[in-house]
Amino acid sequence: RARVISVISQKGGVGKTTSTVNLAAAFSLSGHNVLIIGTDPQCGVSRSLGFGSEQLHGGLKDMFQMGLDFDEIKHKTSLENLTMVVPDALTMDEESNYKYLMEMSIDTFLDAINESRSIYDTILIDCPPGFGPETKAALLASDSCLVPVQAEELCRDSLTRLLAFIDELREQREMPLAVEGLFMTMTDHRTLMSRHVAARLDEDFGSDLFDISIPRTTRLSEMALTGKPAVIHDRRSAGSRAYFNLVDEIVERYSNR
Amino acid sequence: RARVISVISQKGGVGKTTSTVNLAAAFSLSGHNVLIIGTDPQCGVSRSLGFGSEQLHGGLKDMFQMGLDFDEIKHKTSLENLTMVVPDALTMDEESNYKYLMEMSIDTFLDAINESRSIYDTILIDCPPGFGPETKAALLASDSCLVPVQAEELCRDSLTRLLAFIDELREQREMPLAVEGLFMTMTDHRTLMSRHVAARLDEDFGSDLFDISIPRTTRLSEMALTGKPAVIHDRRSAGSRAYFNLVDEIVERYSNR
Ligand SMILES: Nc1ncnc2c1ncn2[C@@H]1O[C@H](COP(=O)(O)OP(=O)(O)OP(=O)(O)O)[C@@H](O)[C@H]1O
Ligand SMILES: Nc1ncnc2c1ncn2[C@@H]1O[C@H](COP(=O)(O)OP(=O)(O)OP(=O)(O)O)[C@@H](O)[C@H]1O
Ligand SMILES: [Mg+2]
Ligand SMILES: [Mg+2]
Secondary structure, X not given: OOEEEEEXXXXXXXXXXXXXXXXXXXXXXXXXXXXXXXXXXXXXXXXXXXXXXXXXXOOHHHHHHOOOXXXXXXXXXXXXXXXXXXXXXXOHHHHHHHHHHHHHOHHHHHHHHHHHOOOOOEEEEEOOOOOOHHHHHHHHHOOEEXXXXXXXXXXXXXXXXXXXXXXXXXOOOOOOOEEEEEEEEOEOOOOHHHHHHXXXXXXXXXXXXXXXXXXXXXXXXXXXXXXXXXXXXXXXXXXXXXXHHHHHHHHHHXXXX | OOEEEEEOOOOOOOOHHHHHHHHHXXXXXXXXXXXXXXXXXXXXXXXXXXXXXXXXXXXXXXXXXXXXXXXXXXXXXXXXXXXXXXXXXXXXXXXXXXXXXXXXXXXXXXXXXXXXXXOOOEEEEEOOOOOXXXXXXXXXXXXXXXXXXXXXXXXXXXXXXXXXXXXXXHOOOOOOOEEEEEEEEOEOOOOHHHHHHHHHHHHHHHHHEOOOOOEOXXXXXXXXXXXXXXXXXXXXXXXXXXXXXXXXXXXXXXXXX
């Protein structure tokens, strides 16, 4: 049965989409059958897997509004074991309808995820910044969440609110919601800021902080240009290796729990 | 009479808060009487001006819920000509009430901004990522908007949606809403990505793109640690000079219009 993990952060631009896409690809290259779900109406996930808007044949919005089956909105990617679902809400009207239905028809979304648990090994869900309807739906559908923390003070500072939000959501669920852990992104330990944030996170979160952190690399930022996550485009690069190692650490942690 | 300018972007982490705070400080050091309004419940603006949560004596949430006057929620900053207002919504309940009231009591917000027009020269409004109630309220209160564009493909890609959103909002207002322009942030023209984005923006937006761009510098990222925007903390640094130059270009553009 699949493990469903959401990648969340209230702070924007911390590496949620970059991490979800590279982790999904790294899990699938490690033999997992993976479903990646992008819930952010900005097309970060589809762009990063090589899909232009005209290559999408439907998405979450069509499941809600037209009653399409979840199977009908799945997209095969360049990796055999990686399947993608995204909102495909391109106009402003589609976007606001989609957000409204993500809240009002949340059961349709939850049922679709539950049905998928018997098909996949790992389901990863990318979320927009903040605590909007997409992030709430994703967390209600998930077993656990991953929290990317950019090596910047403003991001570190926003963690207290995030953990309060997770606690609040736990009350709305029957099942427990685990925090897989926090991992640093865009680190550059030549800078004072990066070392400061790493030291503070270690103090405040100790065992919840993954050992593996993701360095700031040019390769990782090229995903939206190349249409390929770094783990496919350049497996041996520092960023790719970090994401493969993070997959190992995630699997090790949840197996030991 | 004040000019009211919102700093907006659907994409997260592109430098909205960093720019709003540094621009507000640069305007005030150039002789303008400035009001900076942070509408994002994450405390980026107040943190960057040296306020911990215990030093705030009220905010937008108190104006909505307790009927406090706008004057009562204003905070004096370390700069004589710079006054700050923020949400001061610290708990999850306060945050969701604040967002709800930003939509339902939007007239209270609009009246407060309109009354302030006769007191200040420039009013700058920082917004959270996305098109939520704060961004809508800010744009309905503004004369124009500024769009920071991070030197990254994912950010450039999100601009079409942003301009569609602005068009939609224009229909809801009586007064015209100008776009002051787009300006690049976190540029590093040693990288291919930065040069690629600059070239594409110039092609697609030409005259709407400011000549001045903001470089990625360590100094600018230290604002949340030092509690001071770079234009105060280190006026001669590259980042500060860029923001002072951007103030000049903004003023020149709107005077010529
Ligand atoms: N480790 C990294 N090294 C270099 N660049 C990175 C790295 N991770 C992400 N980026 C770049 O930083 C920017 C922000 O990353 P990304 O879009 O993945 O963040 P996000 O949290 O999903 O943003 P949003 O809040 O808008 O959803 C992107 O342009 C991306 O290419
Ligand atoms: N020119 C710059 N050089 C270096 N770092 C920068 C620069 N501009 C912003 N930063 C850093 O990048 C991060 C994102 O910037 P900021 O928080 O201002 O963006 P934002 O658009 O307001 O984010 P959000 O979408 O979460 O509101 C912050 O940690 C900030 O310190
Ligand atoms: Mg994203
Ligand atoms: Mg911000």
